[in-house]
Amino acid sequence: MTAYLLRRSFQTVLTLFVMSVLVFVGVYMIGNPVDVLISASATPQERQDIIRAFGLDQPVWTQYWTFLTNSLAGDLGNSFVFNQPALKLILSRMPATLELAFCALVLAVFVGIPLGVWAGLKPDRLTSRMIMTFSILGFSLPTFWIGLMLVMLFSVKLGWLPASGRGQTVELLGVPVSFLTWDGLAHLILPAINLALYKVSLVIRLTRAGVIECLQMEYIRFARAKGLTDARIVFVHVLKNTLIPLITVIGLELGSVIAFAVVTETVFSWPGMGKLIIDAIGNLDRPLILAYLMIIVLMFSLINLVVDILYSVVDPRVRLEGGSE
Amino acid sequence: MTNPALSVIGLETCFRIRGRMVPAVSDVDLFVDKGEIIGLVGESGSGKSVTGLSIMGLIDKPGEITKGKILLNGEDLVSAGKERLRQIRGARIAMIFQDPMMTLNPVLRIDTQMMEALSAHDSRIDAETARTRCRDALGQVGIPSPEERLKAYPHQFSGGMRQRVAIAIALLNRPDIIIADEPTTALDVTIQGQILSEMQKLCRDTGAGLVWITHDLTVVAGLTTRVYVMYGGRIVELGAVDDILDRPIHPYTRGLIRSVPWHNRPGEPLYQIPGMTPAIDRMPAGCRFHPRCALATPECRGDIPLSAFGPGRFARCVHPLVEDS
Incomplete structure (x- = not known):
């Protein structure tokens, strides 16, 4: 297990390095941030000063080398726009996005799996057909449109829930969170539902397919021949087998929810990372873009590692390579 | 002739094929x-x-027993x-299936799959008794070191050994008919x-x-x-x-x-x-x-x-x- 973790860590570092080179070169080629940052009335002297201050007069490999050595020391550079450490900026916005993403994930799992199991067990029932129709809608309707409709209905027409912001937050282990106050929770509901809708649909369809496939297996027939109750067969024999493909997909989806919550965050003015990165790209704020992408890469690597470990827990046939038997 | 343990009288089992009930077996008498x-x-x-x-x-839709009696020690199972x-x-009454590679659930340990066969029919059985009976049953069908094998997963057994496990499970409750x-x-x-x-x-x-x-x-x-x-x-x-x-x-x-x-x-x-x-x-x-x-x-x-x-x-x-x- 230790050998396995060591090898995975090494792979992650390698991925981060390759990623940083690609992004650095990519961002370098997009355009000159000075043109965006400086007002048109600035004198050539002011312009030169800023270019020098940002280190943009150096050749690209020197700039990259500076970035690399600094980042090894934990410094991912200062944002051009905010003139603050990029890492700090991102980390200050991260809890909001993470909270939203995890809420969406919890919804996807706790709504999607039961509905999917039901639709798989009783595929001919009217309720199952309704569930499947719902999942098609959840798949195909655009997130921003659903977001707007939710705001229209619940905030504007009915006035039940707030339409924007995080509401009141409290500190949990030094991190501000919304879900522990009524006000925060009320602010969280709509964006979380909005973000979860696609994932719920995905989980429903995957679970249903898994359950239907599993029910045809010979070991389910054998389980019935043993005289087990239906509940035992569904919740132990079927569900555990269905979880195997689900874990992989949910893991990957968690990563994409965190990285691409932009649309929902924009619709609900949720103060998360998504808004930050969009602005950073607009301003060509190189350190911020770089730092954001590095963090996302790191997060994906971590999630994949957790998924692989969970996988070996659920499926005994999977043994982690390099692990001790 | 004494009363047989099992007698099947005039059994007919039909399957619905293209809207028509077609008999798969009919007029089956055996004891x-x-x-x-x-x-x-x-x-x-x-x-x-x-x-x-x-x-x-264990006949599932679209199949159905349409005629006849199945008497187990005098009790009719068709009308049960x-x-x-x-x-x-x-x-x-217990059943053993053809393909030992498919009859055991791949993600559950052997002890789980054996003990549930006992607890399904005797909810008051304690884990220790159940374990002992499972171990003895494995020994009875010729599985070496049954105590350790109880903790194994199906993929760690050969085909012949898996079939022995299936037989051991079938015998656990001392059925009248296999x-x-x-x-x-x-x-x-x-x-x-x-x-x-x-x-x-x-x-x-x-x-x-x-x-x-x-x-x-x-x-x-x-x-x-x-x-x-x-x-x-x-x-x-x-x-x-x-x-x-x-x-x-x-x-x-x-x-x-x-x-x-x-x-x-x-x-x-x-x-x-x-x-x-x-x-x-x-x-x-x-x-x-x-x-x-x-x-x-x-x-x-x-x-x-x-x-x-x-x-x-x-x-x-x-x-x-x-x-x-």
């Missing part, structure tokens, strides 16, 4: 005494597995409720021999009646006392095993016996019954075998009842193969 081993022999599609599953109450059937399944649906077909010959002799011994020791479903006459010859030959969803011949093998009455039985290449000289072409097993929705009228039978005459298209050819010896044929008077 098994306590501790007796009977053979249920026929080609693929002859209805032998459907008969086995009907006895277990769902919950009563569950209580009987695995406790009073239905074995070709349990040695997927195993190699030496393992097959071991399992056959162990099954024979276990049935003698526990007094369980055994219905051995197979297409393999060599297995039947050594194992069973009486044989039922099935073709096209009907029993076409029955009798003591030696009578059937030495003096078949039905041309189909003779064809089956000749198909076993045991008397063949090298280079001699192997015997085969001409034609194919009919599909269940295209059964010929009258004797289902007549389109493939060399002796067929127009009378074979009429209704042919099972007629007696001696004590305990019946066949469904108008051209019986009886040489002596």
